[in-house]
Amino acid sequence: xxxxxxxxxxxxxxxxxxxxxxxxxxxxxxxxxxxxxxxxxxxxxxxxxxxxxxxxxxxxxxxxxxxxxxxxxxxxxxxxxxxxxxxxxxxxxxxxxxxxxxxxxxxxxxxxxxxxxxxxxxxxxxxxxxxxxxxxxxxxxxxxxxxxxxxxxxxxxxxxxxxxxxxxxxxxxxxxxxxxxxxxxxxxxxxxxxxxxxxxxxxxxxxxxxxxxxxxxxxxxxxxxxxxxxxxxxxxxxxxxxxxxxxxxxxxxxxxxxxxxxxxxxxxxxxxxxxxxxxxxxxxxxxxxxxxxxxxxxxxxxxxxxxxxxxxxxxxxxxxxxxxxxxxxxxxxxxxxxxxxxxxxxxxxxxxxxxxxxxxxxxxxxxxxxxxxxxx
Numbered sequence: 001x002x003x004x005x006x007x008x009x010x011x012x013x014x015x016x017x018x019x020x021x022x023x024x025x026x027x028x029x030x031x032x033x034x035x036x037x038x039x040x041x042x043x044x045x046x047x048x049x050x051x052x053x054x055x056x057x058x059x060x061x062x063x064x065x066x067x068x069x070x071x072x073x074x075x076x077x078x079x080x081x082x083x084x085x086x087x088x089x090x091x092x093x094x095x096x097x098x099x100x101x102x103x104x105x106x107x108x109x110x111x112x113x114x115x116x117x118x119x120x121x122x123x124x125x126x127x128x129x130x131x132x133x134x135x136x137x138x139x140x141x142x143x144x145x146x147x148x149x150x151x152x153x154x155x156x157x158x159x160x161x162x163x164x165x166x167x168x169x170x171x172x173x174x175x176x177x178x179x180x181x182x183x184x185x186x187x188x189x190x191x192x193x194x195x196x197x198x199x200x201x202x203x204x205x206x207x208x209x210x211x212x213x214x215x216x217x218x219x220x221x222x223x224x225x226x227x228x229x230x231x232x233x234x235x236x237x238x239x240x241x242x243x244x245x246x247x248x249x250x251x252x253x254x255x256x257x258x259x260x261x262x263x264x265x266x267x268x269x270x271x272x273x274x275x276x277x278x279x280x281x282x283x284x285x286x287x288x289x290x291x292x293x294x295x296x297x298x299x300x301x302x303x304x305x306x307x308x309x310x311x312x313x314x315x316x317x318x319x320x321x322x323x324x325x326x327x328x329x330x331x332x333x334x335x336x337x338x339x340x341x342x343x344x345x346x347x348x349x350x351x352x353x354x355x356x357x358x359x360x361x362x363x364x365x366x367x368x369x370x371x372x373x374x375x376x
Contacts, residue, residue: 024226025145026123026170091235093228093245094186096275097254097376098221099282100228100246102187103179104235111185112136115174118234124172134176135291140169140194167196168217172227173285180274187231188278190285191224193217219286219374254279255375257368263360265368267349267375273299276347277340283374284338292335299340300352305367306333336367 090105104111112131119126119138128137143166175188194214225246232242259265269276277296284291284301293302336359337352349371351364 024122024143024230026141026143089237089241091232091237093232093248095248096271096279098374099279100221100225101189101278101282102228102232102235103181103184104187105184106235107183108134108176108178108185111176111187114234115176115187115231118231119172119174122230127171128173133294136174136176138172140171142166142169169194169196169214170223172224175281175285177278177281186278187228188282188285189224189227189231190282191219191221191227192286192288193220216288255372257372259365264350264358265365267368267372269347269349269375270345271347272345273340273342273347276342276349279375280338280340280349280371283371286374287370290333299342301338301340303336303338304333305336305363338367338371 092103094101094103106114112134115136116126116129119136124138124141126136127139128135130136170191170193173190173192175190177186177188178184179186193216195217196212197215199211199213229242229246232245233239237245254269254271256268257265258268269279271279277299281291281294281301284303290304291301292304294300295302335354337354337356339348339350339352341348341350349368351359351367353359
């Protein structure tokens with residue numbers, strides 16, 4: 001009996017050690033991991049091949065070594081070398097500054113279905129689907145792999161999982177656009193995070209009448225890179241190759257903020273329109289702007305932004321994350337235009353009013369500063 005208890009304990013500890021190795025284990029509040037798409041069995045029946053057929057002995061169950069050698073030597077070199085040809089990589093990584101995205105040689109419809117299945121397999125619920133705009137967004141989810149495995153948690157295991165929380169939540173937005181190369185799509189993944197904080201004290205002057213609030217966390221480029229790596233594998237790239245591609249050094253910063261004397265501001269990107277347009281779109285996703293529409297021909301993103309400083313008399317630090325909150329004091333979002341204008345090999349990014357007039361105020365500079373942090 002004692003030996004059985006020891007064996008059971010060893011197995012439990014081994015299971016916990018395996019959990020420690022997981023870096024990502026998402027679970028959406030109130031939900032569970034959804035099953036992946038399953039293809040009906042009658043559609044994936046294996047076809048009969050001659051891979052393991054001994055050449056030169058059709059209809060016979062055996063052959064001598066000399067017969068096998070003669071048959072093998074008569075096989076054309078072009079056919080015998082096919083297996084040695086390297087596999088064409090249909091997915092590659094593009095980068096600029098801290099931004100990364102994928103370029104895949106797959107139809108847009110197939111890419112959309114693959115990405116949706118990808119997020120569901122990771123444990124996310126899809127909250128926003130706009131195929132016509134190529135935008136997909138997950139619900140907020142907790143990375144359960146961050147929960148410490150020491151102390152009593154180590155022995156109770158997953159039976160008490162719901163009693164533990166990291167206080168962090170993540171969500172991801174995916175944009176799929178037609179690539180500049182025929183037959184390709186570009187896939188962008190942006191991260192947004194929140195952290196639960198306690199406002200007040202449990203034994204101070206407020207007599208414990210505190211409350212918990214959700215505070216915005218900075219976007220995590222490394223977490224975006226990990227998701228891109230996993231998506232590369234999902235699209236058919238070997239895991240070692242995907243890891244190596246995402247581990248390559250990032251390109252040098254590629255954005256600067258200029259402030260002419262008239263009070264306005266512009267971002268300068270030393271790159272052509274196609275690349276700048278995509279990078280600005282990814283930056284807007286990262287910061288959390290609501291992109292209501294876009295006019296690629298005119299180089300305009302139509303966005304909504306709630307400036308936490310607009311009309312403020314005196315605000316604390318927590319009030320500055322107003323657009324993440326949903327209470328009655330939340331600052332109302334206003335509509336703006338983000339213009340991407342290219343002249344030669346240089347692109348300028350500016351903020352316009354809803355009517356299309358250049359803005360020369362602190363709100364415009366705040367929007368440009370937020371974008372600069374993601375573009376440099």
